[in-house]
Amino acid sequence: MNAITETAYEPTAYHHLVSDEGAALDIRNFNLWYGEKQALFDNTLPIQKGMVTALIGPSGCGKSTLLRCLNRMNDLVDDLRIDGQIMAGDFDIYGKGVDVIALRKRMGMVFQKPNPFAMSIYDNIIYPLRVDGVSKKSILDETVERSLRSAALWDEVKDRLQDSALGLSGGQQQRLCIARGIASDPEVLLMDEPCSALDPIATAKIEDLITQLSGTYTIVIVTHSMSQAQRVSHNTAFMYLGRLIEYGATETLFINPQRERTSDYVTGRFG
Numbered sequence: 135m136n137a138i139t140e141t142a143y144e145p146t147a148y149h150h151l152v153s154d155e156g157a158a159l160d161i162r163n164f165n166l167w168y169g170e171k172q173a174l175f176d177n178t179l180p181i182q183k184g185m186v187t188a189l190i191g192p193s194g195c196g197k198s199t200l201l202r203c204l205n206r207m208n209d210l211v212d213d214l215r216i217d218g219q220i221m222a223g224d225f226d227i228y229g230k231g232v233d234v235i236a237l238r239k240r241m242g243m244v245f246q247k248p249n250p251f252a253m254s255i256y257d258n259i260i261y262p263l264r265v266d267g268v269s270k271k272s273i274l275d276e277t278v279e280r281s282l283r284s285a286a287l288w289d290e291v292k293d294r295l296q297d298s299a300l301g302l303s304g305g306q307q308q309r310l311c312i313a314r315g316i317a318s319d320p321e322v323l324l325m326d327e328p329c330s331a332l333d334p335i336a337t338a339k340i341e342d343l344i345t346q347l348s349g350t351y352t353i354v355i356v357t358h359s360m361s362q363a364q365r366v367s368h369n370t371a372f373m374y375l376g377r378l379i380e381y382g383a384t385e386t387l388f389i390n391p392q393r394e395r396t397s398d399y400v401t402g403r404f405g
């Protein structure tokens with residue numbers, strides 16, 4: 135199969151189920167360059183509210199790059215240029231004068247490796263509130279319990295909230311990071327291969343958690359695991375060489391893909 139070039143490029147196949155009506159995030163004609171190198175080409179996809187959207191595709195196809203644009207984590211990269219729009223409702227994420235810190239609170243992020251801070255479990259959770267100057271103990275206590283319960287971790291840690299977060303297992307640390315991500319009550323959770331450092335049992339717990347959290351939060355997850363995408367996501371976007379090849383309901387995309395390249399990827403013919 136030929137590599138996609140400007141001339142050989144086929145337009146994205148959109149399945150009818152994914153419309154931009156009620157989209158939590160609407161990515162429109164989005165391009166990105168790292169220096170001279172273009173990494174995203176004309177990506178257009180609505181991310182539906184309260185649903186789990188998986189970004190899949192071979193390594194280097196731009197999944198993490200696109201995810202990091204949603205809360206402008208890529209702003210920290212030198213020599214980065216973007217073109218196009220990402221809307222959160224009426225709010226233009228790359229609009230002039232956007233408060234990026236406030237934006238990141240609306241979009242919690244969970245990374246490949248759990249990254250708890252070297253402080254107690256309790257202090258990890260309340261960190262985003264402390265940054266905001268919240269000091270009332272009843273609010274902090276309530277947030278800790280609510281966030282840990284939402285992240286399915288409360289029962290395991292409720293008797294040792296003052297212990298160091300670094301003493302938790304990898305899977306517990308990742309659930310703690312999810313709890314920290316939801317402590318500031320975001321609308322969206324961005325997850326960049328959140329299970330890649332975890333064993334199968336811890337992975338299953340995070341996947342269950344993703345399912346529980348959907349509905350309350352809009353979740354975008356980058357995963358290299360096609361079985362994980364099928365287990366946890368409602369919609370899947372297949373990317374290849376920076377382009378969005380196909381986007382639709384997960385079940386349809388895996389069972390009845392419209393593009394040959396999607397079919398080759400989901401059946402494991404390349405990757």
Ligand code: ADP
Nearest residue numbers: 168173191192193194195196197198199200211
């Ligand atoms: P994926 O998440 O699908 O593996 P990435 O988004 O990490 O892909 O990378 C997409 C492309 O952008 C790759 O060619 C990668 O080398 C390049 N890239 C990613 N981050 C940077 C960076 N900070 N500077 C320059 N190039 C980058």
